Amino acid sequence: MSGQASPDALVDAQKSLEYWNGVDATPNGMLGGYASVSRVDLVGSRTFIAKLKLPDTPATSAGPRVADCGAGIGRVTKGFLSKLNGGRVCVDIVEPVEKFTDQARDNLNEEIDNGRVGEIYNVGLEDWVPEAGVYWVIWNQWCLGHLQDQQLVDYLERCKAGIVPGGVIVVKENVAPDPDDIYDEVDSSVMRTDPKLRTLFGRAGLRMVRTEVQRGLPKKLYQVRSYALKPS
Template identity: 45%
Template structure:
């Protein structure tokens, strides 16, 4: 759901792919490619273009049933490798312990309160396989917490996001700013957590 900025989809996916490929593969500390979870998956844009090309199985979770129904048709034949479609808000969702190599959380943390985000990240940590990663990719404000009256979400600055990650008992192993996005939108940062 690119909010009128559909033209940035390829830039977004290519940036995410380059970021993720730094961690995937064989060898010490590398992350496996067995199973990924797409959080706030919507109709499955990230599942289709980023996760399914890199992982054997992908699960989707989204609070809106209509989006997940659309994902089934949008994913087409690739949908055969989707393990589960979970219709649930992230504040209640409990991912299966030890299932995921990567948990991808993009453009959705602004819909969670600080407490819900911390608790969700703690549950995600338990759902990781050895050397698994939680990836957050989201808008960051320049300072403080900026409410969005249109969709009742918030945009937090990077310092606040990092503090909440720490409260969840996770550490940031890598962080990058997404480049080549329009100047008028918030900066987008990607964080890899373990």
């Protein structure tokens, strides 16, 4: 790509927010018209996390804290994260688009009442600073393309500081076919290749403890891959 801007340099947060503000606050809106993949995605995520060795949570303490980042309307929190650890969990939501967090409050009203959902932060990940040393899991799905490469490295470093000892950062994203990242001007995001993602994880001082391709998605969609990351 010599002489050309790298695709991530084209990512423009303002344009992304304009795009997302025009999208329906529904599962179909979140999934680009593919609401039908939600179920298989959530089952895949549950299976993926079950294979990770998460630190034990003392039965006496409050449930472990989890973050759902770029959470949209709370699809992942509702369908999966709020059920972790037998439902003894407290999920914080991070999402910059207010109409989505408003909808998440409605969708998750039961979970908010019973304490399975905690804070709702209306902020982009480039500006979110997780509280240090508190998160059991930080889940990032279909949103990291809205950060430029260096923003992503800085963000992952903050996540690294945000997890408990033994905690895990999960990234679940579309993966671009090699060799180049692809800029999408519709929502001003970048889809990265698998080697590029691994390079950025390394730059953030993270090692990959597990990775898997999501199975059962329609063939015409890009490959979706989950990565579980811990401090190197």
